[in-house]
Each structure stands twice: as C-alpha cells, then as structure tokens.
Amino acid sequence: MLHILFLFSLILSSSSISNAADFCVADLMAAEGPAGFPCKAAAKVTADDFVYTALAKSGNTTNIISAAVSPAFVAQFPGVNGLGISIARLDLAPGGVIPFHTHPGASELLLCLHGHILAGFVSSANKVYIKKVGKGEIMVFPQGLLHFQVNAGKNSATAFVSFSSPDPGLQILDYALFGNDLPSKLVETVTFLDDAQVKKLKGVLGGTG
Numbered sequence: 142m143l144h145i146l147f148l149f150s151l152i153l154s155s156s157s158i159s160n161a162a163d164f165c166v167a168d169l170m171a172a173e174g175p176a177g178f179p180c181k182a183a184a185k186v187t188a189d190d191f192v193y194t195a196l197a198k199s200g201n202t203t204n205i206i207s208a209a210v211s212p213a214f215v216a217q218f219p220g221v222n223g224l225g226i227s228i229a230r231l232d233l234a235p236g237g238v239i240p241f242h243t244h245p246g247a248s249e250l251l252l253c254l255h256g257h258i259l260a261g262f263v264s265s266a267n268k269v270y271i272k273k274v275g276k277g278e279i280m281v282f283p284q285g286l287l288h289f290q291v292n293a294g295k296n297s298a299t300a301f302v303s304f305s306s307p308d309p310g311l312q313i314l315d316y317a318l319f320g321n322d323l324p325s326k327l328v329e330t331v332t333f334l335d336d337a338q339v340k341k342l343k344g345v346l347g348g349t350g
C-alpha cells in the first residue's frame with residue numbers, strides 16, 4: 142500500500158513538472174538565444190498563441206521568381222518556440238521558381254497541395270536527387286543541403302513545407318552570391334563566372350560592388 146502511494150505521488154509530481162514545461166511561447170520582445178526565445182509568461186498564454194491563420198491565403202507571386210514563400214517560423218508564429226517544428230507555404234505561379242537555397246538549421250518535408258512541382262537537392266557528394274511531385278505527394282530535403290522547387294505544370298502550384306526547427310533559417314544561393322556588396326572581381330574569382338554575367342546578376346538581384 143505504501144509502495145503504491147509512493148509511486149502515485151511520484152507520478153503526480155513528475156506530471157506537474159512536465160506540465161510546467163509543456164510549452165514556451167516565444168517572447169519576441171526579448172533577444173533570441175541559441176535555444177530559442179525566452180518564454181512568454183504562462184498566465185498570459187492563450188489559445189491564439191497556438192494558432193496562425195496567415196497561411197490560409199496564397200502569397201503574392203508578382204515578383205522576379207513568380208513565387209512566394211510565406212513562413213510560419215518562430216518570428217511569425219511564437220507558439221512553435223522550443224517545439225522543434227515550423228511550417229511555411231509555397232505558392233508558385235506558372236513559371237515560378239524557389240531558387241537554390243538551404244536551411245542551415247532544419248530538414249524540410251514538402252507536401253504538394255495542388256499542381257506539379259519539380260524539386261531537387263544536391264548532396265554533400267554533389268549527387269543530384271530530383272523528382273516531380275503532385276497533389277498529396279511528399280518529398281524530404283535533408284538538413285543544410287542546397288535544394289530548389291520549380292513549378293512543373295501549366296497552372297499554379299501550392300505546397301506546404303514543414304521544418305524540424307522553429308527557426309530553420311533560409312539562405313538563397315543567388316542572393317548570397319549576387320545580392321550583396323561582395324566586390325564583382327571577387328565574385329568572378331570564386332565562381333569562375335565572367336564579368337558580364339556577374340554584373341548582370343548583381344543588377345537583377347540588387348547587389349552592388
């Protein structure tokens with residue numbers, strides 16, 4: 142009997158401990174550390190902190206890539222703080238492209254909602270893995286690897302992409318190379334591209350130098 146009581150009290154106390162750490166809704170006013178944001182006071186947390194409605198609408202695809210990425214990372218959706226997950230919506234108009242990019246902090250799982258998407262990634266051994274996915278089909282992109290998504294149909298395509306981190310990060314290769322002030326001469330040296338190509342891409346992508 143005593144044993145059972147002891148066990149019962151153990152279970153009670155351990156469950157109250159886990160309750161205290163059920164969630165840690167981000168306090169976005171505070172600085173983000175390596176483990177995420179500090180928690181918003183539990184008494185101030187409401188159901189709204191766990192809901193994000195902005196992905197119900199398609200993103201604006203009137204841009205150079207004819208595509209839109211709408212993130213629900215911790216910065217937009219504080220409820221995912223500390224939970225190891227997040228999500229984004231991809232909208233691809235006809236001809237739309239999500240250019241080569243990497244998420245340094247997360248693997249990615251793409252679920253195609255409608256249309257057809259040609260997606261691929263390149264491994265550290267520089268092997269290419271490409272596949273066309275359609276409605277209801279999924280594809281996974283391992284953490285940190287460069288990958289892309291292209292609309293492979295005549296109509297628009299939509300996908301949701303989930304991530305194994307609330308803050309996956311996003312680095313787009315074209316912008317890293319041509320969208321900043323890295324001097325053109327140096328870009329040419331490290332990419333083996335010629336001056337005209339580099340100047341043209343810097344012009345298109347907003348780079349200087």
Ligand SMILES: *[C@@H]1O[C@H](CO)[C@@H](O)[C@H](O)[C@H]1NC(C)=O
Nearest residue numbers: 199200201202203204205209
């Ligand atoms: C979409 O973006 C374009 C270019 O920035 C802008 O002109 C247009 O008004 C936007 N459309 C909507 C519906 O916001």
